[in-house]
Amino acid sequence: MRSVKRFTSIREAKDYLASRIAAEAEREGQPLSEIERKMLYFSETDWTLPDMPEISAEFDRDYDQGEYERKIGGLVRKITAHGHGGNEEEQEKWDAAILKLAEGDHYLSVLADPSLRPRGSSVRPPHDILKLWLTGFAIVFCVFGAMAAGNRLFGSRFRAVVEWLLGDRNHFGFLVLIGVAIWLLWSIRDDLKIIVRGLLKRP
Secondary structure (H helix, E strand, O other), X not given: OOOOOOOOOHHHHHHHHHHHHHHHHHHOOOOOOHHHHHHHHOOOOOOOOOOHHHHHHHHHHHOOHHHHHHHHHHHHHHHHHOOHHHOHHHHXXXXXXXXXXXXXXXXXXXXXXXXXXXXXXOOOOOOHHHHHHHHHHHHHHHHXXXXXXXXXXXXXXXXXXXXXXXXXXXXXXXXXXXXXXXXXXXXXXXXXXXXXXXXXXXX
């Protein structure tokens, strides 16, 4: 009975998937540049290439992320559409590599086809988490800006409303604020897991 390939490290799984994608690009006559190939190793919190910050900066400057993702997605579809050329062993290795990457936060998991990613895994493309948190800070600034504008326009009447909402005797207003806070935390729970995992991960 033939044993199924198992990848023992994230790097080994990424090397395999990247080599398959690069080989398909060569066959299609659209070889990957060095930056395009190295971006297949991108991760914000897990193992990646040591020079990834420089690679990512050059990618952001010289490449269009949407176009890149469409290109890689097209190559992956061609690899998987015909059952890996009828090679069952390669198909098993591909699936095993995808499963290995699902253990962490890897851009290649998204590029290699989200439908292959096990349910419940949390993977985002480059800088998506940063954009999320910038959006969160923007919301906070908008709230404070609205409060400042309300205070300037309505003065004591606005302050009276705020004091009523936040007053010790107004349990309704307090419950509304708690509910909003819980909803916000629940909405970004997956991103919080990724960030906490990245902070706790030892080099």
